[in-house]
Amino acid sequence: MKIIRASIIGFGSVGQGVAQVLLQKKEEIQKKGFDLKVVAVADSRSAAIDEKGLDLEKVLKSKKENGRVGPETLSGLEVIRNVEHEVVIETTPTDIETGGVGLDNMLTAFEKGMDVVTSNKGPLALKYGELAETARKNNAKFRFEATVGGAMPAINLIRDTIAGNSIISIEGVLNGTCNYILTRMMEEHASYEQMLAESQELGIAETDPTYDVEGIDAACKLVILANYVFGMKATYHDVDVKGITSITPEALSLAQSEGYVIKQIGEVKDGCIQTSPRLVPESHPLAVGGTLNVVSVQTDLAGTVTSTGRGAGSIETASAILSDIISIYRED
Amino acid sequence: MRVSMDIELKDTPGQLLCALTPISELRGNLKSIVHHHEERTPRGTIPVQLVFEAEPDNLDAIIDKLKKNGIGISRVDEKRLIEEGAVILIGHIVHTDIQDTIDSIDRTGYAEVVDISLSMPHINTTSSASLKICAVGIKELHEAISILKNVAKKKDLLVVEPIRAEFS
Numbered sequence A: 001m002k003i004i005r006a007s008i009i010g011f012g013s014v015g016q017g018v019a020q021v022l023l024q025k026k027e028e029i030q031k032k033g034f035d036l037k038v039v040a041v042a043d044s045r046s047a048a049i050d051e052k053g054l055d056l057e058k059v060l061k062s063k064k065e066n067g068r069v070g071p072e073t074l075s076g077l078e079v080i081r082n083v084e085h086e087v088v089i090e091t092t093p094t095d096i097e098t099g100g101v102g103l104d105n106m107l108t109a110f111e112k113g114m115d116v117v118t119s120n121k122g123p124l125a126l127k128y129g130e131l132a133e134t135a136r137k138n139n140a141k142f143r144f145e146a147t148v149g150g151a152m153p154a155i156n157l158i159r160d161t162i163a164g165n166s167i168i169s170i171e172g173v174l175n176g177t178c179n180y181i182l183t184r185m186m187e188e189h190a191s192y193e194q195m196l197a198e199s200q201e202l203g204i205a206e207t208d209p210t211y212d213v214e215g216i217d218a219a220c221k222l223v224i225l226a227n228y229v230f231g232m233k234a235t236y237h238d239v240d241v242k243g244i245t246s247i248t249p250e251a252l253s254l255a256q257s258e259g260y261v262i263k264q265i266g267e268v269k270d271g272c273i274q275t276s277p278r279l280v281p282e283s284h285p286l287a288v289g290g291t292l293n294v295v296s297v298q299t300d301l302a303g304t305v306t307s308t309g310r311g312a313g314s315i316e317t318a319s320a321i322l323s324d325i326i327s328i329y330r331e332d
Numbered sequence B: 001m002r003v004s005m006d007i008e009l010k011d012t013p014g015q016l017l018c019a020l021t022p023i024s025e026l027r028g029n030l031k032s033i034v035h036h037h038e039e040r041t042p043r044g045t046i047p048v049q050l051v052f053e054a055e056p057d058n059l060d061a062i063i064d065k066l067k068k069n070g071i072g073i074s075r076v077d078e079k080r081l082i083e084e085g086a087v088i089l090i091g092h093i094v095h096t097d098i099q100d101t102i103d104s105i106d107r108t109g110y111a112e113v114v115d116i117s118l119s120m121p122h123i124n125t126t127s128s129a130s131l132k133i134c135a136v137g138i139k140e141l142h143e144a145i146s147i148l149k150n151v152a153k154k155k156d157l158l159v160v161e162p163i164r165a166e167f168s
């Protein structure tokens, strides 16, 4: 059987989720006609390397017990440069100011002809054109379903399932934290501050919720969609962004009495990218509750196609990464 | 604007065409015709109900042409503001001159604020309002909402408008 060697660069919530999923889905992957062998894992301070294939169980245990993935001190970038493998699973933190280490990791991998599967939005929201071009030049594959809405199919839905359609516009709910806060404010008739606190307690919102509640995270996802689907050369600076911080419980009640809910909606249409709170009819497919994400694609042949699912979470995001890996190497 | 009209046709061939040509000539857009073939008015004519959209400026000319063609007109109803949309405003709505905000739409001549509900939980905290806007057409409704957004921007108010699908 064909053996694909992989590295996992970044071993936090998503990286560890990938390791768990690979352990759990070994047989399913083999049924697709290949064997995936993780030869290196790196976090910010350490690395584990074994050319014969790492015992992921052991790496997970080591990370849990002493905060390190292994004994080596190679950086993620050095792993990509020096360890022979075919695919880099890039799950380092999103940095939308510079692209962060993720940008270097991805470019270096492509230059070496390696494929990249990632959940890291930063590099794509800033430098999609350069990344896609470098991948193309080096005959490398680039897959990033997990960057837009976690487990919710969006990129691959458009690339494969409705291939051949012209896409007219895309709109959706692309941030689970905003959606949770707005849903709960409506249910409890509570203030934004109260429901932000609740979602922080539940681990849905981060300690610094700025990226989510100000609409920046959704803006990055919209940019990725706009660049991939419409060939735009946008960065997240091109997005017209309004967040949810000034939404009041009274506004939600007023909307409700007109038959609407308020959702943080992102939209790409006619070359414009924007995200802001919008009125959505209560029974509309975009009116999903809780932390769910949803994306609605308007096409010429299929009409409107809507996909919904969990936008974040360790295993959910790993699911999107797994499906990307399978889509590259499957032979069934 | 949308016009609904009751007309009466003589019971001879070609009459319906005499009624419809003036409307299409003046760029009216026919929405429906109800033709009561078996019915007769006391005058022996055939009653027909028409609904069409036309530029307000052209309505008088359409009526003149119909009369010239010998068509009887028993009722004309104009509904000028046919599109309706709701928006939510959030911010210091009252302190920033709510009348002026409403006027910015009413002044257009093609759209009006027909209903407003205001919710002010406390003095000095932000208030929320829902506005119902009516306009002569879908394009004008969009136009009115973007005027409102411009005014709101200057007054630091947030406008929450319906998603696009709502309008198509």
Ligand SMILES: NC(=O)c1ccc[n+]([C@@H]2O[C@H](COP(=O)([O-])OP(=O)(O)OC[C@H]3O[C@@H](n4cnc5c(N)ncnc54)[C@H](OP(=O)(O)O)[C@@H]3O)[C@@H](O)[C@H]2O)c1
Pocket (backbone or CB within 6 Å): A009, A010, A011, A012, A013, A014, A015, A042, A043, A044, A045, A046, A075, A076, A077, A091, A092, A093, A094, A095, A101, A119, A120, A121, A122, A146, A147, A150, A311, A312, A313, A314, A317
């Ligand atoms: N969490 C989700 O549900 C979700 C969903 C969709 C997309 N994403 C994206 O996926 C990526 C990972 O998210 P996460 O939640 O797993 O983040 P996380 O828990 O903060 O994990 C980040 C990992 O990257 C490692 N790292 C930091 N700098 C590094 C470097 N220079 N070289 C190698 N590794 C480095 C960290 O190392 P240490 O362990 O040593 O600190 C950590 O293991 C982010 O870009 C995020 O935006 C996350």
